[in-house]
Amino acid sequence: MTLTPHTENDAAYVIRNAASRGTTLSIVGGGTRSGFGNSVIAEEILSSSALSGIVDYEPAEMVMTAKAGTPVAEIEALLAANRQMMSFEPMDHRAVMGTAGEPTIGGVFAANVSGPRRFVAGAARDSLLGIRFVNGRGEIIRAGGRVMKNVTGLDLVKLLAGSHGTLGFLTEVTFRILPVPETVETIVVSALDDHSATQAMAAAMAMPVEVSGAAHLPQTVRARFLDGQLPEGEATVLRLEGLEASVSVRSEKLGDMMRRFGAVSRLGPEPSRNLWQEIRDVAPYKGLPKKPLWRVSAAPSVGHQLVAALRLEAGIDAFYDWQGGLVWMQMEGDPEEQRLRRYIKALGGGHATLVRAPDAVRAQLAAFHPEGDAVATLSARIKQKLDPGGIFNPGKMAGV
């Protein structure tokens, strides 16, 4: 049965009921990311879809408050009309996960979904200023607020962001927004191998030019971006945004520096916008639901080493975002979980999350990266403090 409360109070009532009966709930927003993590086995579905609507929007204060079930599209449209945006560029998972429906803003924050700008401008969690949620006891809790700077009490906002509906049912979110940059440009450095590309991206990030996107698209994926319009060879792409005058100065500077690494070309504003959206949405790996897809976060300097090591032993395809620190890795067959996690550890740490895999494969492994014993114990205790009955999304995240 799907429960679809229309108010926060209704949601609290429903959850209190479920808690008293020990009924487990699978929490959904638009359902576009439902394949994320391990499968949830719950008795009922609790949907935020009827908790929808923008509650407050003050463009001059760059803050928006929306109910959790508000479609992302609605928010983005309103922001765009005011030349504003969510700086963390939330990824749209539909194409890559093969799902339909409308992504919701609650889902974005519950999964801490971010895009290419994350490595400089922060993740969804960094823009999230305040939340309202219902905990596993059915109590309505408010955390954070609507101002940028707020250190009043424990930061439950961060804790709930990225907890995938296992700690509480988000009912309302307040987040920071930013002006849309006047223009955007992309510098393409062509034909660099993964290692040189990593060095080039690090060099670019060390320059005072405010690169806001740094991705490397190896030969195997290059043609799957911009309908194959990127220049021949591997493409290392660097994004610059801001005032017209400033971007042109900076792209000169960056281009000059990058010539030391390889041939340099520029995309121009429109193709740039499209390219970074495709990178955000992992375009090369869309529409292949059978192939397991990993999202690996590691130190930028080791992303390509991880891929090189795995490539010797498994069939993989990969490309890099976040200066090399985010590796999107599509497996030909076996998900190679153990090998992958072993290498990540050997390379200094990080984590791999299984974003997509056939149900049978998902059932065999931990979709979220297992934590050390002490941290796992803490996480389990925290879960117990917010959802003592364990009714929210049971099984979704390992150990909690």
Next chain:
Amino acid sequence: MSEAIRFLEPRTAVVARRATIIGDLVDLLPPECVVHEARELVPFETDAFVAYRRLPLAVVLPKTTEQVAAVMKYCHRYGIPVVPRGAGTSLSGGAIPQEDAVVLGLSKMTRILEVDPANRTATVQAGVTNLSISEAVSPEGFFYAPDPSSQLACTIGGNIGMNSGGAHCLKYGVTTNNLLGVKMVLVDGTVIELGGKHLDAAGYDLLGLVCGSEGQLGIVTEATVRLIAKPEGARPVLFGFNTSEEAGACVADVIGSGIIPVAIEFMDKPAIEICEAFAQAGYPLDVGALLIVEVEGSEAEMEAMLKKIVDIAGRHGVRTVRESQSATEAALIWKGRKSAFGATGRISDYICMDGTVPLGKLSYVLEKTSEIVERFGLRVANVFHAGDGNMHPLILFNANDPEDAARAEEAGNEILKLCVDAGGCLTGEHGVGIEKRDLMRHQYSEADLNQQMAVRAAFDPDWILNPSKVFPLEGRPAA
């Protein structure tokens, strides 16, 4: 000394065992790492929130994570409260001890462990000062962005405890947005690592929870922070206005127009006079309010952005616009601003508020603040981070006059409630500490606070870590 804010009653069983505890601590640590003589404990009785003071039972100054773990394990075993301390620069009393507590100071853990330019990270011990991170990475062309005014002295451990901000956070975010990982000792002495050189958490965002937890979840001993390439140039510009209202409206308009400078700082007339007397930075003395707006980037970028800001300021009746002409001048402008609190000490004792309000309410809250302070027969100087609405009214009073002190405290409480009622919060960057603890119910409901305390209990069920702080003493769950 003010007495309005209570501390927890000392645990008699702990106080009674004082001699034994000190003997054990001396066995655990090298001799120079334990302070226990009565006279020597006195300087640890407070931090930069001097209105309140309590002597600790002992002070330990460990040099390694292992020593921190040994102390925590011991204190946990015997139920001895522990109050962590960085440089003791807290403006909310975060490091004020209590009679049954061991102060755990990180001031001997001052090593920069690694600077990694390729990954733009620095890993440092918790006692490293904020500014020395930027100094250490400067030769590589980087800096560490959060810059609390006390950055010369305050430690990164303390910054993490309070989730410190600073003037330049308008563009670069506060500590939590720039922190990648920590090594931390849990209450029972277990050492864990959260995060690292990679981004985001594998599971729950415990790093985000720890940042700003005011030393109540564990003791951070090492931190990995994000570095940013130093801008090509930076230029603070002074904008003088007739009134605070005009300046406040200008701030809202600048932000509203989609321009985000690196910093927008506000000073009212009393603050301008105080800071100018100390720094001789060339602040205009004939204006009612001053904005310091900093832009950065290449010459062309700074010009372009400044032009837009000057246009907006013109619409708000700006009287003087003065660009800094040299790096020395720019440094002086910032020196004056960053020394504002201390420089106020030249003319008066003060308590410093830290409420944040929505930008649209800046002018209103400024006006109300003056009214409140006047009603109590006191004076106020305002100097704060206007770009993000983080206000710092400095209430001037005479600390040697108990009635004056009590009035100042009451006026402060009213101002903070005003901030909350205006849609803001009690504290933007200084932390709740002891100072704002009893106002927490004004911002949060019973359920909100209970939930926070429950999460806190997942780390420290026995209230050993910094126990008198953050959460009102009444209504705490039983251990």
Next chain:
Amino acid sequence: MQTNFTAEQLADPQVAESEKILRRCVHCGFCTATCPTYVTLGNELDSPRGRIYLIKDMLENGRAADAQVVTHIDRCLSCLACVTTCPSGVDYMHLVDHARVHIEKTYRRPLIDRMIRNVLAAVLPYPKRFRTALALAKVSRPLAPLFDRLSPLKPLAAMLKLAPTGTLRKSDATQPGSRAPKTERRGRVAILSGCAQPVLDPGINEATIRLLTRLGVEVVVPQGEGCCGALVHHMGKEDPALDFARSNVDAWTREIEGGGLDAIIITTSGCGTTVKDYGHMLRLDPRYAEKAARVASLAKDITEYLATLDLPTLESRGLTVAYHSACSMQHGQKITMAPKNLLKNAGFVVRDPPEGHLCCGSAGTYNIMQPEISAQLKARKVRNLEATRPDVIATGNIGCMTQIGTGTAIPIVHTVELLDWVYGGPKPSRLALRKAGARAGVSL
């Protein structure tokens, strides 16, 4: 900061002054960051803020000093970096002075400590005794390792190690009398001969006199002047310190009222800080207060005075100078730019070392009394100076020269010696010892 003094306590002008100083402190902690002992030891008790608190507690309770308080006050170098840093304008210098006097009056130090202090106080301010002592030290040097092993005797070892190994040269620069200008007269100044400096390095005042007379300044060494009193003042020995001050005030007043003085030139910044404070030190002495204030207002560091003379700009000589600003120069007297500008104007490439605000650990007799902390600070200072890869180190204080000189092979000279050289005097002897043209293109 709140204070708790009774009206009776405040009747004592010293206490009243200290109370005023304490009231200004807001306990912000900025001073900790630039305090050499705090950054070395990492303990609040060894920071300015910690000491202020210890002093406050001691004075408020009208208590005699005790071993703990003494330990932490003794570790203070009196470098006054905290005074430069303090936004609230806390006059730490006079507060710690008061504390030292209080300690001297109310605390009985262990026998050996007492003896060493008394010996230093009886020897260092007197050039003849000091000269004899150094001769003795030379032959006793082999005993240093033995003293080093016995904790209370470590200061003796430190003393022996600091004593110069070469022969001590006598100089006529200290002979009382006037030195006439070599060109048209443009001023008349007195020069402080002082005590330890002319014994350790007579070349400094010789260079000063040469340079000034060449520039048309008459230089007088007044009859009856001597140690400025700083050495005993920093030990809290108030009476002898004031006696030194009075005797100098008398000597200079005779000159002021006789031939007249444009300035009292001081070539050791440690002494300069003290002489400039004479007005304060003698403020409670009705017979001297006014005279002392006049003397203090005439006191000038040699670089301060030279900066008023408009020296000609010289071609670059490609010689890199690391300028070490003595604490008494930059924090005590707030002279920061003048020495560097003079050197740059004279054709030197001037480099500022990192952490320039930190003390080298010399600090009067500190390197003798606190050899361990002093050695750590020396090593840190030498590391920072050498990082600028200089040909020579210049500074304005004999204490720093002795301290840093025992830690590096790079020659260290007084700023005025370099200026005297390039404006027509002889090459400083420490530079002459180096092989000429050690670096290509450099005319050493």
